[in-house]
Amino acid sequence: MSYTYQYPHPAVAADCVVFGFDGRELQVLLIERGLDPFKGAWAFPGGFMRMDESAEECAQRELREETTLNVQVLKQLGAFSAVHRDPRERVVSIAFYALVRPSDVTGGDDANQARWFALRDVPQLAFDHDFILRKAMQRLREDIYFEPVGFELLDREFTMSELQRLYEAILGVRFDRRNFEKKMLQTGILQLAEEDEADFMDRAAPLACEPAPTYSLSKPQQGKPAGKVFFGSKREMKTMSIDALFGSSDRLSEPQPKKVGRKGRKFSFNKEKYDHFKQNNNFRFEF
Amino acid sequence: MSYTYQYPHPAVAADCVVFGFDGRELQVLLIERGLDPFKGAWAFPGGFMRMDESAEECAQRELREETTLNVQVLKQLGAFSAVHRDPRERVVSIAFYALVRPSDVTGGDDANQARWFALRDVPQLAFDHDFILRKAMQRLREDIYFEPVGFELLDREFTMSELQRLYEAILGVRFDRRNFEKKMLQTGILQLAEEDEADFMDRAAPLACEPAPTYSLSKPQQGKPAGKVFFGSKREMKTMSIDALFGSSDRLSEPQPKKVGRKGRKFSFNKEKYDHFKQNNNFRFEF
DNA sequence: GCAAAAGTGTTCTTCGTACACCCATGA
DNA sequence: TCATGGGTGTACGAAGAACACTTTTGC
Numbered sequence: 080m081s082y083t084y085q086y087p088h089p090a091v092a093a094d095c096v097v098f099g100f101d102g103r104e105l106q107v108l109l110i111e112r113g114l115d116p117f118k119g120a121w122a123f124p125g126g127f128m129r130m131d132e133s134a135e136e137c138a139q140r141e142l143r144e145e146t147t148l149n150v151q152v153l154k155q156l157g158a159f160s161a162v163h164r165d166p167r168e169r170v171v172s173i174a175f176y177a178l179v180r181p182s183d184v185t186g187g188d189d190a191n192q193a194r195w196f197a198l199r200d201v202p203q204l205a206f207d208h209d210f211i212l213r214k215a216m217q218r219l220r221e222d223i224y225f226e227p228v229g230f231e232l233l234d235r236e237f238t239m240s241e242l243q244r245l246y247e248a249i250l251g252v253r254f255d256r257r258n259f260e261k262k263m264l265q266t267g268i269l270q271l272a273e274e275d276e277a278d279f280m281d282r283a284a285p286l287a288c289e290p291a292p293t294y295s296l297s298k299p300q301q302g303k304p305a306g307k308v309f310f311g312s313k314r315e316m317k318t319m320s321i322d323a324l325f326g327s328s329d330r331l332s333e334p335q336p337k338k339v340g341r342k343g344r345k346f347s348f349n350k351e352k353y354d355h356f357k358q359n360n361n362f363r364f365e366f
Numbered sequence: 367m368s369y370t371y372q373y374p375h376p377a378v379a380a381d382c383v384v385f386g387f388d389g390r391e392l393q394v395l396l397i398e399r400g401l402d403p404f405k406g407a408w409a410f411p412g413g414f415m416r417m418d419e420s421a422e423e424c425a426q427r428e429l430r431e432e433t434t435l436n437v438q439v440l441k442q443l444g445a446f447s448a449v450h451r452d453p454r455e456r457v458v459s460i461a462f463y464a465l466v467r468p469s470d471v472t473g474g475d476d477a478n479q480a481r482w483f484a485l486r487d488v489p490q491l492a493f494d495h496d497f498i499l500r501k502a503m504q505r506l507r508e509d510i511y512f513e514p515v516g517f518e519l520l521d522r523e524f525t526m527s528e529l530q531r532l533y534e535a536i537l538g539v540r541f542d543r544r545n546f547e548k549k550m551l552q553t554g555i556l557q558l559a560e561e562d563e564a565d566f567m568d569r570a571a572p573l574a575c576e577p578a579p580t581y582s583l584s585k586p587q588q589g590k591p592a593g594k595v596f597f598g599s600k601r602e603m604k605t606m607s608i609d610a611l612f613g614s615s616d617r618l619s620e621p622q623p624k625k626v627g628r629k630g631r632k633f634s635f636n637k638e639k640y641d642h643f644k645q646n647n648n649f650r651f652e653f
Numbered sequence: 654g655c656a657a658a659a660g661t662g663t664t665c666t667t668c669g670t671a672c673a674c675c676c677a678t679g680a
Numbered sequence: 681t682c683a684t685g686g687g688t689g690t691a692c693g694a695a696g697a698a699c700a701c702t703t704t705t706g707c
Contacts, residue, residue, distance in 0.1 A: 083368050087417045088375035091447075091458055130374045130456050134447035158445040158460045160378075160421035169417050171378055171458070173445045225508075240685075257688075258670065265668095343686060527658075544661075545697070552695095630659060 089160075089169040093138035094125030094208070096156070096176040096215040097148065100232040102241055104197040105248045107212065108179075109204070110145055111192035116166050117205030123212075124193070125172070134173040142177070146193040150177040152231070154222070156214055164207045172206075176215045178231035198248075223249055225360045227268055230348045236272040238343035239263070246364075266362065268352045272345035376447075376456040380425035381412030381495070383443070383463040383502040384435065387519040389528055391484040392535045394499065395466075396491070397432055398479035403453045404492030410499075411480070412459070421460040429464070433480040437464040439518070441509070443501055451494045459493075463502045465518035485535075510536055512647045514555055517635045523559040525630035526550070533651075553649070555639045559632035 097108035109121040124145040128137040135153055142148050153175040160171045196202075198216075203209060222228065228249070229242055243259045246252075263269060356362035384395035396408040411432040415424040422440055429435050440462040447458045483489075485503075490496060509515065515536070516529055530546045533539075550556060643649035 081370050081372055082374045083370045084375065084377075085368055086377070086414065087369045088371070089378050089415065089417065090371075090373070091376050091378065127373065128376065128447070128458075130376065131449060133449060134445055134458065155444045157442045158421055160415070160460065162418060162420060171415075171421065171460075173447065173458075221512075238686090255671075256686085257672085260687090261689095262669085525659090542698075543659085544699085547660095548662095549696085 087169075089171045090165075091128045091134070092125055092170055092172045093128055093134045093141060094123040094172050094174045094211065095138045095142045095150075095153065096123055096174065096212060097142070097146070097150070098176065098178050098215075098219065098232065099180070099195060100245050100248065101195075101197075103244060103248070104199070105245075106195045106197050107201060108146060108148070109194055109196055109201070111194070112205055113192065120205040121194075121196075121202055122205035122208050123174075125174075128173075135175065138173070138175045148179060148183070150179060153177050154218075156211065156218055159207060159211060161207060172211075174211050174215070176218065178228065180232060180234055219249055224364045225362060227266075227348070227353055227356050227362050230350075230353050236345040236347050238345060240343060242346070266352075266356075268349055268356060268362070269346045270349050272347045374456075376458045377452075378415045378421070379412055379457055379459045380415055380421045380428060381410040381459050381461045381498065382425045382429050382437075382440065383410055383461065383499060384429070384433070384437070385463065385465050385502075385506065385519070386467070386482060387532050387535065388482075388484075390531060390535070391486070393482045393484050394488060395433060395435075396481055396483055396488070398481070399492055400479065407492040408481075408483075408489055409492035409495050410461075412461075415460075422462065425460070425462045435466060435470070437466060440464050441505075443498065443505055446494060446498060448494060459498075461498050461502070463505065465515065467519060467521055506536055511651045512649060514553075514635070514640055514643050514649050517637075517640050523632040523634050525632060527630060529633070553639075553643075555636055555643060555649070556633045557636050559634045 099106040099108065108124065110124050112118055112120050112122050124142050125138065126141040126145075128134055132140065135155070138153055139150060142150055154177070156174040156176055158171055158173050162169065164170065164172070201212065204212065219228070223246070229237070229245055232245055233241060239260050240256070242263065243254060243256065246259075247254060386393040386395065395411065397411050399405055399407050399409050411429050412425065413428040413432075415421055419427065422442070425440055426437060429437055441464070443461040443463055445458055445460050449456065451457065451459070488499065491499065506515070510533070516524070516532055519532060520528060526547050527543070529550065530541060530543065533546075534541060
């Protein structure tokens with residue numbers, strides 16, 4: 080079978096940058112290439128677009144085929160169209176990124192050569208995928224200003240410090256614990272997870288029927304609108320380049336604790352508010 | 367001549383959304399289509415990508431050919447790849463947007479069917495270009511948070527209210543004049559245009575050799591770092607949809623003064639700071 | 654003269670930020 | 681017992697937001 084056109088056409092492919100979070104570091108899902116070019120090198124899942132699917136559908140399909148991952152939401156990073164980015168023929172790649180939870184992945188690791196890499200351990204990638212990864216990181220950092228991102232990356236319940244570590248991993252900054260918690264709760268996007276909620280009621284309710292006023296921090300302030308939320312320290316951020324996230328700087332290597340959060344109140348996202356923020360892009364997050 | 371491939375390939379095109387500002391309204395540059403499909407309809411300048419150029423180069427070239435405009439900076443909006451977006455064959459379009467100054471355009475209107483449309487007057491467009499325009503507007507509104515945008519859209523010298531009108535046109539909000547000026551000057555990105563600077567010295571210097579302290583507003587505060595800059599009223603913004611900018615809402619139609627700025631101190635951008643902000647994306651603008 | 658725009662400061666309130674001590678857990 | 685992390689509140693300063701009157705200009 081062959082296909083003939085009056086003018087030359089490039090091939091069009093879709094590639095997919097999948098981010099995960101193991102509670103400590105940001106990770107990326109890669110595939111080991113089994114064929115030339117770049118045989119043996121690592122690359123993003125992806126492949127050529129069919130004529131009856133959009134680029135997004137293609138990315139979704141390839142991801143499913145190559146990693147067994149079923150991802151609902153893909154965000155387009157853009158088209159990469161440098162003339163010689165593929166040695167075989169002219170290929171324009173449309174790249175996407177996706178966020179997945181650790182729990183969604185553990186089951187389906189049937190894929191032969193799919194593997195998670197911590198961002199700092201990512202080897203040199205095939206094609207222009209290093210470049211694409213950089214773009215994806217940039218984009219993730221930009222998006223986090225306007226959209227809460229944790230819901231897709233964390234398990235349903237998480238501690239405040241897990242959430243904080245996620246933000247720190249993505250932005251490459253460290254926040255003051257108390258301020259982080261304060262501002263995160265101010266948004267009203269978080270609620271105590273059920274168990275803890277029950278626990279909380281147990282402690283608070285036996286004597287008084289109303290929620291103990293001393294725990295007002297634990298409950299999202301329903302009355303007030305969420306308002307702006309700005310985090311952390313400008314100075315720290317300014318001096319931190321995106322390279323830090325790739326391990327080429329050692330700024331982030333120093334504070335590397337051994338174990339992940341021991342105990343702590345569990346939170347979950349208020350789905351309604353979360354979706355609202357996602358849709359309206361009115362969640363703000365400043366370093 | 368014909369080109370044959372083992373697998374089907376889509377055609378790849380680049381389209382270009384060019385924004386301009388006439389001092390009052392945001393405008394878009396459109397081309398009347400001379401051929402089917404959509405003959406007679408308006409569309410963005412654009413065309414098919416050659417094998418020896420990137421999508422960006424293609425957009426640049428097509429823009430030059432169709433409108434005689436030479437645009438340095440194109441920003442990619444993304445790829446549009448819906449299966450049936452072009453009735454002829456499968457076409458993936460990579461869209462860009464550009465900002466140009468009125469003064470850069472007046473000269474070269476050799477292009478037959480190129481025309482500026484105020485955003486509210488844009489007719490229904492060919493292909494999925496309506497959709498692309500919406501994306502472009504969204505993107506422009508997002509970008510304006512992180513990058514000063516005026517330099518590319520305003521003439522070298524402009525009054526504070528021209529700048530304000532530009533921001534209002536893009537964001538679909540109205541700002542308090544005094545607060546807008548205050549915060550804009552705080553950034554240090556503006557300076558008095560030369561004539562006015564001279565005028566200012568004339569008035570201030572004859573008696574005292576030092577700049578008159580009463581005019582401190584007129585000079586960017588060089589000492590302090592720019593810091594964050596947030597504008598306007600949250601409430602107004604919240605209730606204003608992007609539709610307002612397309613004229614489907616009448617919120618913006620009411621306050622429509624007849625004439626453009628009469629007189630006022632002229633400002634220009636401090637090129638150095640401007641480029642710095644552009645590069646580092648550390649300019650912030652909040653409604 | 655009249656309508657529209659330009660020029661100009663202050664006050665109140667909100668929010669960001671910095672910061673320290675005690676307790677619980679697990680090694 | 682020691683190290684790590686969790687839990688909690690306050691005080692200061694910066695910045696946003698609201699706001700009115702006078703002068704100038706163009707018609």
